[in-house]
Amino acid sequence: MALKVYADRMSQPSRAVLIFCKINGIDFEEIRVDVLKNQQFSPEYKAINPMHQVPAIVDGRFKLFESHAILIYICSAFPGVASHWYPGDLSKRAKIHSVLDWHHSNLRRGSAGLVFNTILAHNDSHHAYPQVVNQAEGILKKSLNTLETFWLKDGRFLVGSSQPSIADISLVCEIMQLQLLSEKECERILSPFKKVVEWIEDTKKATAPHFDEVHEFLFKAQKRIRTESGKDELKSKL
Amino acid sequence: MALKVYADRMSQPSRAVLIFCKINGIDFEEIRVDVLKNQQFSPEYKAINPMHQVPAIVDGRFKLFESHAILIYICSAFPGVASHWYPGDLSKRAKIHSVLDWHHSNLRRGSAGLVFNTILAHNDSHHAYPQVVNQAEGILKKSLNTLETFWLKDGRFLVGSSQPSIADISLVCEIMQLQLLSEKECERILSPFKKVVEWIEDTKKATAPHFDEVHEFLFKAQKRIRTESGKDELKSKL
Numbered sequence: 138m139a140l141k142v143y144a145d146r147m148s149q150p151s152r153a154v155l156i157f158c159k160i161n162g163i164d165f166e167e168i169r170v171d172v173l174k175n176q177q178f179s180p181e182y183k184a185i186n187p188m189h190q191v192p193a194i195v196d197g198r199f200k201l202f203e204s205h206a207i208l209i210y211i212c213s214a215f216p217g218v219a220s221h222w223y224p225g226d227l228s229k230r231a232k233i234h235s236v237l238d239w240h241h242s243n244l245r246r247g248s249a250g251l252v253f254n255t256i257l258a259h260n261d262s263h264h265a266y267p268q269v270v271n272q273a274e275g276i277l278k279k280s281l282n283t284l285e286t287f288w289l290k291d292g293r294f295l296v297g298s299s300q301p302s303i304a305d306i307s308l309v310c311e312i313m314q315l316q317l318l319s320e321k322e323c324e325r326i327l328s329p330f331k332k333v334v335e336w337i338e339d340t341k342k343a344t345a346p347h348f349d350e351v352h353e354f355l356f357k358a359q360k361r362i363r364t365e366s367g368k369d370e371l372k373s374k375l
Numbered sequence: 376m377a378l379k380v381y382a383d384r385m386s387q388p389s390r391a392v393l394i395f396c397k398i399n400g401i402d403f404e405e406i407r408v409d410v411l412k413n414q415q416f417s418p419e420y421k422a423i424n425p426m427h428q429v430p431a432i433v434d435g436r437f438k439l440f441e442s443h444a445i446l447i448y449i450c451s452a453f454p455g456v457a458s459h460w461y462p463g464d465l466s467k468r469a470k471i472h473s474v475l476d477w478h479h480s481n482l483r484r485g486s487a488g489l490v491f492n493t494i495l496a497h498n499d500s501h502h503a504y505p506q507v508v509n510q511a512e513g514i515l516k517k518s519l520n521t522l523e524t525f526w527l528k529d530g531r532f533l534v535g536s537s538q539p540s541i542a543d544i545s546l547v548c549e550i551m552q553l554q555l556l557s558e559k560e561c562e563r564i565l566s567p568f569k570k571v572v573e574w575i576e577d578t579k580k581a582t583a584p585h586f587d588e589v590h591e592f593l594f595k596a597q598k599r600i601r602t603e604s605g606k607d608e609l610k611s612k613l
């Protein structure tokens with residue numbers, strides 16, 4: 138039985154897992170969990186991931202959620218995944234754990250916080266306070282600066298690697314979520330970080346054509362959100 | 376040359392690494408980085424961890440930060456660490472990664488956010504907004520409920536284990552930080568979660584006497600903070 142990947146391509150960690158499976162030729166079945174339709178709260182999905190979040194996987198009788206844990210599991214459980222994605226060398230592997238852990242409270246928190254609260258701003262039911270938006274943008278900018286000056290200082294990819302790891306896919310998919318903001322906002326936030334912008338392109342190339350194919354869904358949403366009526370439609374669903 | 380652990384016992388992830396090294400008989404040197412004295416911003420420490428956070432380790436020429444990455448590295452690089460701390464079995468290991476990843480945006484965010492913003496409440500320079508405190512408490516209670524009903528449902532320790540893993544030490548040290556709140560507050564937050572309270576005790580016992588010895592520092596701080604003058608002194612340093 139093929140690996141089952143429960144995902145919504147609107148979710149950045151879902152896209153990371155999907156791209157990773159595709160680039161590594163993993164035999165898997167993608168099962169859509171439409172978050173805007175609240176399908177993550179269905180009893181069927183609760184039995185797979187009681188946290189009501191995507192992505193999750195089912196491999197035989199084994200269930201797992203949290204995208205970093207999933208990526209590491211696939212690297213270890215499926216033969217044929219090239220070692221650069223999750224090196225066996227202890228020091229290299231430890232550095233990948235370090236950047237993946239850093240991601241949670243920094244880039245993830247800033248980027249997801251900014252996108253969520255900007256798109257929902259003035260939607261009373263979600264109480265998007267200006268200081269929350271400002272705080273998220275502050276965390277995001279600081280994180281992008283850390284990527285530029287520290288995590289990308291020694292190589293084309295994170296932690297000084299010449300080839301991508303699971304961390305590159307995870308973090309780049311997170312940054313791609315900024316595409317839901319206006320074009321001007323996106324440019325304002327990203328353009329000061331030249332190495333980050335290059336790294337995004339390098340990661341796209343290294344995972345072509347799957348990166349663009351999996352992100353098509355996001356770009357369709359972007360077009361809808363960048364019109365006022367589309368934004369209202371999205372807000373009404375959230 | 377012994378492993379160097381840069382830590383401040385006021386920091387919950389620092390305590391997790393110290394307790395873990397002690398219980399496993401790792402030969403290490405503890406180097407205090409006093410966060411209240413801003414020693415994490417010194418040029419010497421910046422060369423070890425440019426993120427200015429504790430803990431960090433130096434093993435020969437290898438430097439590493441982020442406590443989960445450190446715990447995993449020590450399990451893998453030092454012979455003699457019992458396998459229950461970080462099992463070789465792929466499924467068990469994946470579940471430990473899953474709970475460690477979940478921790479960042481849930482228990483860690485709720486607990487650290489509540490303690491930081493409660494102690495700093497009304498300190499103008501830190502802008503502790505009531506809604507930020509409320510949001511943190513909401514995340515914390517939801518996380519404690521998830522521990523009670525999901526992560527601890529199948530065993531004495533996390534993810535159905537009969538013996539502790541690195542995840543138990545990490546998460547229990549986080550919860551111990553709530554001791555900096557008033558006794559009444561601490562009781563109000565924790566007492567509804569019977570399994571969580573038992574699990575804290577089980578983890579303390581499994582890591583005795585090191586757990587209490589490393590936490591002595593926190594309890595001394597608790598005594599100071601629970602007096603108004605002590606709280607003002609702490610605020611002035613933050």
